[in-house]
Amino acid sequence: MSSPDRRSFLKTAALGAAATWIQPELGALYALPSGAELRVGLVGCGRQGRAILAELAKIEGVSVTAICDTDERRLSSSARRAPTAKPYATHGALLEADEVDAVVVATPTHLHVGPATDALSAGKHVYCEAPLAHSIEDAQAIASAARDASGVFQAGFLGRSNPVYKLARSFVRAGAIRDVIAMRGQHRKKTSWITPSSDPAREKALNWKTDPSVSLGLAGEFGAQQLDVLQWFTGRYPEAVSGSGGVNAWDDGREVADTISCTLEYPGGVRTTYEATLGNSLGGTHEEIFGTMGAVRLAWTHGWMFKEADSATQGWEVYANRQSFHNDEGITLIADATKLAAQGKLKEGVGLPEPPIYYGISDFVKSAAEGADVATSASEGLRATVVGILAAQAVAKGERVVIDPALFEG
Numbered sequence: 458m459s460s461p462d463r464r465s466f467l468k469t470a471a472l473g474a475a476a477t478w479i480q481p482e483l484g485a486l487y488a489l490p491s492g493a494e495l496r497v498g499l500v501g502c503g504r505q506g507r508a509i510l511a512e513l514a515k516i517e518g519v520s521v522t523a524i525c526d527t528d529e530r531r532l533s534s535s536a537r538r539a540p541t542a543k544p545y546a547t548h549g550a551l552l553e554a555d556e557v558d559a560v561v562v563a564t565p566t567h568l569h570v571g572p573a574t575d576a577l578s579a580g581k582h583v584y585c586e587a588p589l590a591h592s593i594e595d596a597q598a599i600a601s602a603a604r605d606a607s608g609v610f611q612a613g614f615l616g617r618s619n620p621v622y623k624l625a626r627s628f629v630r631a632g633a634i635r636d637v638i639a640m641r642g643q644h645r646k647k648t649s650w651i652t653p654s655s656d657p658a659r660e661k662a663l664n665w666k667t668d669p670s671v672s673l674g675l676a677g678e679f680g681a682q683q684l685d686v687l688q689w690f691t692g693r694y695p696e697a698v699s700g701s702g703g704v705n706a707w708d709d710g711r712e713v714a715d716t717i718s719c720t721l722e723y724p725g726g727v728r729t730t731y732e733a734t735l736g737n738s739l740g741g742t743h744e745e746i747f748g749t750m751g752a753v754r755l756a757w758t759h760g761w762m763f764k765e766a767d768s769a770t771q772g773w774e775v776y777a778n779r780q781s782f783h784n785d786e787g788i789t790l791i792a793d794a795t796k797l798a799a800q801g802k803l804k805e806g807v808g809l810p811e812p813p814i815y816y817g818i819s820d821f822v823k824s825a826a827e828g829a830d831v832a833t834s835a836s837e838g839l840r841a842t843v844v845g846i847l848a849a850q851a852v853a854k855g856e857r858v859v860i861d862p863a864l865f866e867g
Contacts, residue, residue: 483620483810487819489518489826497822498523498557498581500548500572501564502535505586509561510538512815516822525551525572528662548572552579559583559608559825561818566678567591567671573599577606582825584818587613587833588681588842591673593864596842603835611821611831612838616686618816621760621809625753626690628762634748635768637727640687642744644679644733649707650715669712673849675733676700676717679742681845684721685833686744686755687729688841695721695729695844697859700851706736717852721844731848758809840865 489495497513499506502524513519525545526532532544545551552560552575559582562572566588573585583603589612590596603610616622628634650667654660666672673681688694698721702714715735722728743756750768754761809816820832833841843864851858 496522500525502526502531506563512818570595574602577602582608584821600835600839612833614685614833615817618820618832634751639747640729642683642731676848677845685841693723697722699857702852
């Protein structure tokens with residue numbers, strides 16, 4: 458953190474205006490400018506695809522005109538959710554019909570590259586779920602296609618669109634927790650990752666996350682998303698990653714680890730520990746950044762700041778709601794804090810009013826419709842994906858992997 462940034466923050470706080478740091482402007486749901494329309498095609502109608510359909514339906518001016526999936530049951534299910542959309546069995550047929558302005562790619566990770574690059578080549582705006590791909594080569598191909606494309610491209614790393622995360626980042630970047638000394642992330646959710654089917658071929662396709670030939674496991678599918686948050690907050694990228702894992706929770710013959718642990722090494726000696734499991738839910742999913750004057754905990758719909766006893770009082774704390782965590786007291790990062798405080802409704806503002814995916818999708822729609830900068834560029838999406846892929850390799854091999862910076866550049 459540069460000293461001018463820190464001085465600027467302290468000066469603002471001293472003037473009593475720092476309350477703006479804890480009130481990201483959420484306002485009403487995003488809507489396209491009057492008279493504007495964006496036709497969207499969805500490729501991939503699984504659980505994430507259906508969740509995206511629900512968020513697209515909230516945006517005035519957006520119409521889902523096409524959906525695509527190779528699985529007939531999922532295609533039929535999504536067709537009921539998007540009755541105005543024409544169904545297609547392949548993304549090639551969808552693009553050939555030329556009925557969309559933008560394409561959302563929500564297929565399994567290892568199937569992203571075809572729809573993403575083809576849609577970009579066809580001049581469409583593209584939103585690609587995170588991570589970008591299951592191999593570095595495919596991720597680089599997507600990033601390269603995005604750089605040469607006429608349409609906008611947004612990678613689906615949701616922390617960069619999350620209003621609570623943007624708020625917390627403003628604190629960290631302004632020096633509120635001072636020097637970052639360590640970081641941590643976790644994903645814990647008790648779930649098997651298995652969808653049963655009487656058709657063996659369909660069951661294999663549905664359960665791709667447990668297929669070691671294509672799956673990035675917990676480190677790639679969730680770790681890439683969460684580790685990108687820490688990279689975005691600090692501007693640091695890891696130089697090496699060590700990992701280990703095992704099948705500790707689900708003794709069903711699977712080979713992809715259901716419980717993992719990673720350590721990432723950053724310039725200057727800072728380290729991140731990351732752990733994930735499918736066997737226990739305690740603590741859920743969150744990230745933590747520790748500084749010499751405070752810490753931030755981020756939990757996707759909520760965020761908290763913890764100040765050290767010797768940290769200076771800035772003035773904005775008057776607007777802050779507080780929650781206790783064992784022996785610690787966290788200052789809740791709340792949207793529209795000043796307004797809610799004036800109305801005596803501060804506690805009602807805790808948490809995001811919409812799921813995190815809404816903010817990522819609305820950012821993409823705004824970029825496609827208005828030319829606004831994307832929340833997560835292809836280059837940042839590539840960096841985060843490379844980290845996730847190499848973390849997955851470290852877990853699978855139980856070894857330390859050095860990260861070549863050239864891989865971040867494609």
